[in-house]
Amino acid sequence: SGHWRDPLQLVPIIAEAVRFLRFEPFRAKIPLFIPRSDLEMEESGYIVNDRLTVECEVTVTKGPQVSRTIGCSEIGVPPSELSEHFGKLLEEEEDVGRDVVFSVEGESFAAHKLVLAARSPVFKAEFYGEMIERGTFSIDIKDMQPSVFRALLHFIYTDVLPADIGDLEGDDYVEFIRHLLVAADRYAMDRLKLMCQSILGKYxxxxxxxxxxxxxxxxxxxxxxxxxxxxxxxxxxxxxxxxxxxxxxxxxxxxxxxxxxxxxxxxxxxx
Incomplete structure (x- = not known):
């Protein structure tokens, strides 16, 4: 409710509000214009102590706060490229941060100590335990085939098996997975070890x-x-x-x- 010094000034305002809001029940009960003489009549009870009191009850239906989007409502997100990027880090010919070299039956493999340590607790102990005191950056790997060590490195960097393993067939494939399981156990690569178990179980x-x-x-x-x-x-x-x-x-x-x-x-x- 509100109070105005000249209450009659409120009448056309109310009428305009009713017209704008199109509040039909209100318009049906109260005319848009009320004669001034009717308001000034003492027995009408509209004006008390030279004041006109108007009470309004307005119901507001709230619409959605977010405007409708035009076109597609979803923005596509491509799959993670993390493993692909790390795989390229291992495969690129440029020596980008490689700080350890492995020798496996005469074949050399350059890698990043930090990546290997993050993936294998065995490598972590080797790189940041005694070896860091000796400053050793070249490691000779015994009792492992170069192809198996290459697959181990690939998994460490990408978390997937190399695609070329699928080129092996029959007993050769099974034998390779056996060697890879041994390597996974040797370097505490638990997920790779379970993957090898799963494959061998099917064969x-x-x-x-x-x-x-x-x-x-x-x-x-x-x-x-x-x-x-x-x-x-x-x-x-x-x-x-x-x-x-x-x-x-x-x-x-x-x-x-x-x-x-x-x-x-x-x-x-x-x-």
Missing amino acids: VDVKNVATTLALADQHNCDKLKDVCIQYISSLDEVDAMFRTKGYANLKRSCPSVLADLFEKTSKFRAS
């Missing part, structure tokens, strides 16, 4: 199951061990497996795993 057969089981036992690959044991327990005839060279090596190098094998196999067959 288990009668000829290689014993070899794969021995590898899993030697490198603490419990998931891969379970896959091998389940496969053996599903065989109708295990004589073919017993005749393999892998089984002979399993008995010689991992005798303890045989007891575990027969115990779990009997449980699987019973269930």
Whole structure:
């Protein structure tokens, strides 16, 4: 409510407001113009103490605060390029910050200590432990093939396996993944180790199951061990497996795993 010195000045204002808002129920009950004589009549009760009091109740429907966008409402975001950029950092011919060189069977690999240390706790301990005191920047890698070490570096920089691994076929592919699993375990690359286990588990057969089981036992690959044991327990005839060279090596190098094998196999067959 409001008060004006000359209340009659408010009448046309109210009428204009009603017209603008198009408030039909209000317009139906109260005319747009009220004669001055009607307002000035004492018995009308409109004016009290030379004041006209007007009470207005207005309902406002709020619209959306954000204006409608024109065209596409979503802005596309491309996938992450982080692994691609790090991969280029490893592959570029220019020596961009490389500060460590590995020698693997006569083949050299230059890399970045900081990247390797961030990905592998083993490399971190080597680079920022004793080696930093000796100032050693050249490392000789023993018991590893150059192609396997190259794949290990590629995974460290990109978090994916090299595409050219897919060019290998059959036993050559399985053998390469075995070597890569050993390298992953050696440098505590847990995700790579699980990826290798997953691949080897898909290639288990009668000829290689014993070899794969021995590898899993030697490198603490419990998931891969379970896959091998389940496969053996599903065989109708295990004589073919017993005749393999892998089984002979399993008995010689991992005798303890045989007891575990027969115990779990009997449980699987019973269930």
